Amino acid sequence: MANLEDCVHCGLCLSACPTYQVTGLEVESPRGRLVLLSQWREQAAARDSETRGWLDDCLDCRACEAVCPAHIPTGHLVEAWRSQDAPEARPARALIRLLGLFLGSPRGLSWFRRLARMSQTRWGDWLIRRMARWLPPGAPAVKAGLPTLSAAGVSRRDLSGDGTSAEIFFFVGCVMDALYADTNRHAAELLRMAGYRLSIPQDQRCCGAVHRHSGSPEAARHWAKTNILLFEHSEARYVAVDAAGCGAALKEYASLFPPDSPWYARAQRFEDAVRDVVELLAESLPPLAPQSDRAITVHDPCHHVHAQGIAQETRALLHRAGYTLAEMRESTLCCGSAGIYNLTHPEKSQALLQRKLAEIPDGAAFVAAANPGCLLHMQSGLSAQGGTQAVHPIDLAWQAYHDAGLGTPGSVTL
Amino acid sequence: MTVWLDQVRRVVGPDQVLTHPIALTAYAQDGYTLASGHPAAVVLPSTAPQVQAVVQVLSACDIPIVARGAGTSLSGGAIAGPDSVILHFSRMNRIHSIDWVNRIAEVDPGVVNLDISRALAPGGLFYAPDPSSQQACTIGGNFAENSGGPHCLKYGVTLNHILMADLVLPDGREVRLGNLAGEPDGPDWLGLMIGSEGTLGIATRLWLRALPVPPASRTFLALFDSVSEASRAVSDVIAAGVIPAAMEMMDRLAIHAVERGAYPVGYPEDVEAVLLIELDGEPGVVDADRHTVHALLKARQVRALREAETPQERNLWWANRKTAFGAMGLISPRYYVQDGVIPRHVLPDALDTIRRIGQHYRIRIANVFHAGDGNLHPLLLYNDRDPDEVERVKEAGSEILAYCIRVGGSISGEHGIGLEKLQEMAWQFSADDLRAQQSIKQTFDPSGRFNPGKLLPTPGRCIDFHPLP
Numbered sequence: 001m002a003n004l005e006d007c008v009h010c011g012l013c014l015s016a017c018p019t020y021q022v023t024g025l026e027v028e029s030p031r032g033r034l035v036l037l038s039q040w041r042e043q044a045a046a047r048d049s050e051t052r053g054w055l056d057d058c059l060d061c062r063a064c065e066a067v068c069p070a071h072i073p074t075g076h077l078v079e080a081w082r083s084q085d086a087p088e089a090r091p092a093r094a095l096i097r098l099l100g101l102f103l104g105s106p107r108g109l110s111w112f113r114r115l116a117r118m119s120q121t122r123w124g125d126w127l128i129r130r131m132a133r134w135l136p137p138g139a140p141a142v143k144a145g146l147p148t149l150s151a152a153g154v155s156r157r158d159l160s161g162d163g164t165s166a167e168i169f170f171f172v173g174c175v176m177d178a179l180y181a182d183t184n185r186h187a188a189e190l191l192r193m194a195g196y197r198l199s200i201p202q203d204q205r206c207c208g209a210v211h212r213h214s215g216s217p218e219a220a221r222h223w224a225k226t227n228i229l230l231f232e233h234s235e236a237r238y239v240a241v242d243a244a245g246c247g248a249a250l251k252e253y254a255s256l257f258p259p260d261s262p263w264y265a266r267a268q269r270f271e272d273a274v275r276d277v278v279e280l281l282a283e284s285l286p287p288l289a290p291q292s293d294r295a296i297t298v299h300d301p302c303h304h305v306h307a308q309g310i311a312q313e314t315r316a317l318l319h320r321a322g323y324t325l326a327e328m329r330e331s332t333l334c335c336g337s338a339g340i341y342n343l344t345h346p347e348k349s350q351a352l353l354q355r356k357l358a359e360i361p362d363g364a365a366f367v368a369a370a371n372p373g374c375l376l377h378m379q380s381g382l383s384a385q386g387g388t389q390a391v392h393p394i395d396l397a398w399q400a401y402h403d404a405g406l407g408t409p410g411s412v413t414l
Numbered sequence: 415m416t417v418w419l420d421q422v423r424r425v426v427g428p429d430q431v432l433t434h435p436i437a438l439t440a441y442a443q444d445g446y447t448l449a450s451g452h453p454a455a456v457v458l459p460s461t462a463p464q465v466q467a468v469v470q471v472l473s474a475c476d477i478p479i480v481a482r483g484a485g486t487s488l489s490g491g492a493i494a495g496p497d498s499v500i501l502h503f504s505r506m507n508r509i510h511s512i513d514w515v516n517r518i519a520e521v522d523p524g525v526v527n528l529d530i531s532r533a534l535a536p537g538g539l540f541y542a543p544d545p546s547s548q549q550a551c552t553i554g555g556n557f558a559e560n561s562g563g564p565h566c567l568k569y570g571v572t573l574n575h576i577l578m579a580d581l582v583l584p585d586g587r588e589v590r591l592g593n594l595a596g597e598p599d600g601p602d603w604l605g606l607m608i609g610s611e612g613t614l615g616i617a618t619r620l621w622l623r624a625l626p627v628p629p630a631s632r633t634f635l636a637l638f639d640s641v642s643e644a645s646r647a648v649s650d651v652i653a654a655g656v657i658p659a660a661m662e663m664m665d666r667l668a669i670h671a672v673e674r675g676a677y678p679v680g681y682p683e684d685v686e687a688v689l690l691i692e693l694d695g696e697p698g699v700v701d702a703d704r705h706t707v708h709a710l711l712k713a714r715q716v717r718a719l720r721e722a723e724t725p726q727e728r729n730l731w732w733a734n735r736k737t738a739f740g741a742m743g744l745i746s747p748r749y750y751v752q753d754g755v756i757p758r759h760v761l762p763d764a765l766d767t768i769r770r771i772g773q774h775y776r777i778r779i780a781n782v783f784h785a786g787d788g789n790l791h792p793l794l795l796y797n798d799r800d801p802d803e804v805e806r807v808k809e810a811g812s813e814i815l816a817y818c819i820r821v822g823g824s825i826s827g828e829h830g831i832g833l834e835k836l837q838e839m840a841w842q843f844s845a846d847d848l849r850a851q852q853s854i855k856q857t858f859d860p861s862g863r864f865n866p867g868k869l870l871p872t873p874g875r876c877i878d879f880h881p882l883p
Contacts, residue, residue, distance in 0.1 A: 008749055009445050010740035011486040015526050015550045024458055024504030024524075025432070026485065032440040039436050046436045054437070067549070069675040070743025329532075 004034045007072050013064040018334040019057050022351045027054040030064035030074040037077055040085065047085070055081060057348060059338040060213045061302035062248075066309075082215030095136065095340060096214045103174040103206045104219070109154050113178040117149040138346040145380030145390075147179065155181035159188050159200045166199035168280075169236040169273075171227075173246045174206040175372040186398035187242040187277045193406065194284040199234040207241075209249035209303075210339045212256075220249070221256045225263065228253070228270050239270065242277040242394055244371035245339065248307035250274045276304070277394060278370060282313040285397070288322035288404050296323050296396065297364045299356065299378065300332045301371035314370060314393050321400035326361040335369075337377030353381045360388055368393040418475040422457055422499075425467045430505070432456040441500055444482070445547070445739075446490040447748050447798065448808065449833050453480065453494035458502045462580060462588070462618035465501065469616070470586035472499055478866045481612045483524060483552030488739075488751050489832025491559060491611050491868060498866070501616065503554050509533050510619070517624040518577060518594060523554025523617045530622065539624040542569035545828070546736040557617045560609030562828030564660035564735070565692075567786035571828065573608045575623045581607060581615035584859040594621060606854070611830050612865040614858045628694035631659070632704055633722040633731060636689040636711045637682065641665055641781075644687035645761035647714040648785040651691075652758060654710060656703045661786030662690040662735055665765070667745070668780040668793070675741035677733040685717065689785065690735055738782045739793065746778070746795035750807050753829035754818035758788040767817050768792050775810035777803070789827035790818070816841060836871045 013030040014020050020029035027036060036055055039046040058078040065075050102112040118124045120143075128135070128143060152158070154177045159170070168191060172184050188198055204227055208220025227250075231239055241247045251274045253267040296318065304310040311332070315325060336342060336352030356378065360367055367382075367390050369375050378390040423431050432438065433455045442450040454477070459465045472479055480494035481501045487493075494500050503524035510520040514537045519530055527548040530541040544563035545551055555561070557579065562571045569575075578592035592604035607615050638644040648661060664672065669681050669688060681688060689711075693703045711719060722728035742749040756764050765781060768790070772779040780793040792814060796807040815825045815838045825831075825838045840848065851870055855862070 005747065006743045008740060008743040009443055009447055009485075010547065010737075010743075011445055011484050011550045012547060012737060012740050013550070014484050015528075020504070024502065024507075025437075026440045026456075026502070027432075027437045031485075035440040035442075036436060039439055048436075050434055051436045067676060067737075069672075069737035069740030071674075071676070072743070 004037050006070055007034045016063040016067045018352055059334050061334040062306035066306040109178045113154055119143050136343040138343045141380045144383050145376040154178050155184035161200045162197040166197040167237045168196045168198050169231050169234045169239045170198045170200045171239055171241040173243050176243045180372050183392045183395050187394045199236050201230040204230055207246040207249040209245045213339050224253050224256050228266050231270050239274045240277050244301035244304040247276045248303035278313045278317050282316040285320055287320045291322045292324045294365045295326050295363050296366040297326050297328045297361050299367050299369040301374050302334050305332045317397055321397040328359045330359050335374050335378050337373035342377050357381050364388050366391045418471055421471045422468055426459050426464050430458040444485040444487040444492040446488055449490050451493045451495045453498050453500045456500045456502050458505050460505050465618050466582045466588050469582050473586050478863045480865050481616045483555035484550045486547040486551045488829040489834040491830050491832040519622045519624050521620050525553050527551050534624050538627050540627050542625055543572045554617050558612045559830040564662050568657050568659045578621040579617050580619040581617050583615050584864045611869045613869050630697040630700040631694040633692045633728045635720045636716045637685045637718045638687040639717050641687045641765050642762035643714045647711050649758050650710040654706055659692040659694040663785040664688050665781040668782045671741040671745045672734050672738050674744045675737055679734045742793050747797045750794040752792050753826045754790045754815050755827040756788045756818050756821050756823035760821050771810050771813050775806040777807050777810045831869045839871050
C-alpha cells in the first residue's frame with residue numbers, strides 16, 4: 001500500500017475534502033495532513049495540540065482516497081495515527097468507551113433503544129434539558145434526529161432466519177438494530193422478495209467502525225472474530241448489510257489482523273462476501289411503474305460512494321421501485337455526521353450539515369441516505385425546517401412495494 | 415515584526431492568519447517539488463476590500479506577498495520565501511452571478527475551475543480552459559499563469575476567456591481592467607496582467623466568457639504500436655485542416671501509471687502510444703471530420719480505434735488522462751514535469767531526443783502531452799532522497815528545454831516560469847527582451863514585493879543573463 005511519502009503534491013484531493021471546503025486551510029486538506037503526519041513522526045516539537053486538532057478534524061470520509069491518482073490512503077493513515085499517538089488527548093476516546101457499553105452486546109443494544117425511546121418522552125425531554133451542561137454539545141441535535149421509536153425491541157429479536165442453506169448472512173448492525181429496526185425488517189423482507197433465504201444469528205456483534213475510526217481497533221478486532229465465526233457457521237454466500245458505514249468496515253476486516261495471523265485469510269473470505277443490500281436488490285426486484293407524486297433525492301454516504309464505490313446501485317433500486325429522482329448538487333460531500341464527529345466536532349459538523357441541507361432540491365419529500373449516522377444527522381437539521389425527511393432508501397423501496405401490494409400485510413409503514 | 419501581524423489580524427480576523435510553524439510547513443510547496451520555502455505567515459482574506467487592506471498593510475512594512483489558490487502550480491509559482499506572506503484565496507470562492515444572455519460569469523479568484531463549468535451547465539454553457547488539475551485549481555491561479563489545458567487546442571487559453579478583472583496592485587490601489595465587451599480600449603492592460611504570475615497584480619474578481627456547449631461531440635482513442643507513427647498522425651490531422659477540440663498523447667510508461675491510478679481505462683499493456691482525440695461542433699462538421707481523422711489514423715498503422723459510446727465512458731477516458739501527473743506517484747517517489755513547446759512537425763524527433771536525454775542522465779521519462787499544439791509534458795521521474803538523481807533530473811530538464819528553443823519552440827506552454835525556468839528565460843529571450851520585461855515589473859512594482867524571485871531572472875543577483883550556448 002502507498003504511504004505518505006508517495007504523495008506527489010498534485011493537490012487533486014483538495015476540492016474533495018470537506019474540512020478543506022469549510023475552512024480553506026491547507027492543514028485541513030489531505031495533502032496538508034500528510035505533511036502534518038510526517039512532521040509529527042519526525043519531530044517532537046510538532047506534536048502539539050494545534051497540530052493534533054488539524055489531524056483529528058479528518059472526518060474519515062475517504063473522499064480523498066477515492067480521487068487520489070497515487071492511491072495514498074490518507075484517511076487510513078490518520079486513523080492509524082489516532083490509534084498510536086496520544087489517544088488520551090482526544091475526548092472521543094471516553095465517549096467511545098461509553099458507547100461501547102451499549103453497542104457491544106445485544107443486551108446493551110436493547111438498553112440503548114430503551115434509553116433513546118425514553119428521551120422521546122416528555123420526562124426524557126425535561127431530563128435532557130436539565131443535564132445539557134454535562135452532555136456533549138452536539139447531543140441535543142442528535143436527539144432531534146432520532147426516528148420515532150415504537151415499543152418494539154431491537155430488530156434482531158423479531159427477525160428469524162430461514163433455516164439451513166441460507167444464501168445470506170443478514171448483518172443487523174448496532175445503531176441500525178436499535179434505532180432503525182424497521183429499516184432492518186424492511187431490508188429482510190425485500191431480500192426475501194428477491195428470492196434470498198436469510199440467516200440472522202442473534203449473537204452477531206457491532207462492526208466496530210466507530211471504534212476503529214476513533215483509534216480503538218482492539219474492540220473492533222474482538223467483535224470481528226465473533227462475526228467471522230458466525231458467518232463461517234452459517235455457510236452463507238453473502239453477508240448483507242444495509243448501513244454504509246458498517247459495509248465499509250466489514251469490507252476491511254482483513255486489515256484488522258496481521259497478514260501472518262490465521263484470522264487474516266478468514267477475514268479475507270468474510271470481506272469478499274460482504275454486499276450492501278442495495279447492491280443485492282438493485283437488479284433483482286421486480287420493476288414497478290414509475291410514480292411521480294413524491295419527489296426524492298439521494299445523498300451518497302461517504303462510506304458508500306468513496307469507500308465502496310456504491311452510488312448507481314442506490315439510484316437503480318429507487319428507479320426500479322418507481323421513484324423519480326431529482327439529483328442534488330454535491331451529493332457525495334460528507335453531511336458532517338461521520339460516526340461521532342457530530343459529537344466531537346459540533347461546529348464543523350454543523351457547517352457541513354447546513355451546506356448539505358441547502359443543496360436538497362426544492363419540493364423533495366425525501367432525501368434517501370443509506371447510513372444511520374447520515375440519517376440521524378440530516379434529520380436533526382431537517383426536523384427544525386419541516387418538509388423534507390431523511391429516509392433510508394430501503395424504507396422508500398419497501399414502501400413502494402408495499403403500496404403496490406407486494407409487501408407483507410400488517411408491516412410498519414412510513 | 416509583529417506590528418503588521420496585528421494589523422493584518424484586525425483586517426481578516428485572528429483565525430484567518432496562520433503563523434504556527436507546522437502549519438507553515440504545509441504551505442512550503444505547491445505542485446512543484448524541486449523547491450520549497452517557509453513563508454512568514456499565511457493570510458486568508460474573504461473579500462476584495464480585505465485583500466486591498468492586507469496589501470496596504472504589508473506594503474507599508476515592505477513585506478513581500480505571494481498569492482496562492484489551490485497550490486497546484488507546476489513551476490513553483492505559489493512557493494514563498496521566508497520573509498514573504500502567502501495570501502491564500504481558498505475562502506474567496508463564490509460565483510457571484512451568471513449573465514445567461516451575454517454569457518458572462520462573475521467570480522471570485524478562489525473559485526475552482528471545474529465548479530465554473532458545473533454552475534454553467536444548467537444553461538447549456540461551459541468555461542473552456544480546462545487545465546488537467548481543473549478539479550482543484552482556482553481561476554485566480556489560472557489568471558496568473560495564463561493556464562491552458564487539453565481543449566485549448568481549439569478554444570484558446572485563459573487569456574482568450576477573461577473579459578474583465580479587478581486587481582490589487584503592489585502599491586495597494588485597486589484597478590478594473592478590460593471591459594465586458596471583451597475588446598481592449600487602448601493598450602491591453604488586462605492582457606499584460608494575465609500570465610504575469612502574480613508579479614504585477616493580484617486578481618480579486620474576474621468576469622469570464624462562457625461558451626455554449628457544442629451540439630455534437632465525439633471522443634475516441636487511437637492505440638499505436640509506435641510513438642513516431644502516433645506523432646505523425648497528429649501532424650496529419652492538423653495538416654488536413656481539422657482542428658479537434660483536443661488531441662492528447664500518452665506513451666507506454668505514462669499508460670502504465672494511469673492504468674494503476676484511480677480511473678483505469680483498460681489499455682493493453684504492450685501499446686506504445688495512445689491518442690485521445692475529441693471532435694466537437696455542428697453535427698455535420700463533426701461527422702465529416704470524424705471520417706477524415708479515421709482515414710488519417712488508419713494510414714498511420716493505428717492498431718485499434720475506439721469511440722466513446724456513453725458520456726460516462728468519455729468522462730472516464732478524460733479522468734484517466736487528467737490524473738496522469740498524480741498517478742506518477744504510483745511508479746516514482748517524485749516527478750518533475752516539463753512544459754516545453756515545439757513545432758508539431760518535429761514531434762517524432764522531439765520524443766526521440768527526450769528518450770536519448772533520459773538515457774544519458776539515467777532518468778526514466780514518461781510522456782503525457784497536448785500533441786495537437788505541440789505542448790510537451792515529459793515527466794522526469796526521480797527520488798528526492800537521492801541528491802545525485804535530483805541534480806541529474808534538473809540537468810536533463812534543462813537540456814530538454816534547450817532542445818525546445820533550438821527547434822524553434824518555447825520553454826513554457828502553460829505551466830509558467832515560476833521558480834523553475836528562470837535560467838532558461840535567459841536562453842529564450844535576449845538581454846534586451848529581458849530588460850524590457852524588467853522595466854514593466856519596475857513600473858508596477860518598483861520594490862519587487864509581488865511574488866519576488868519568480869518569472870524574471872534578476873540581473874546581477876542569483877542568475878546572470880546568459881544566452882543559450
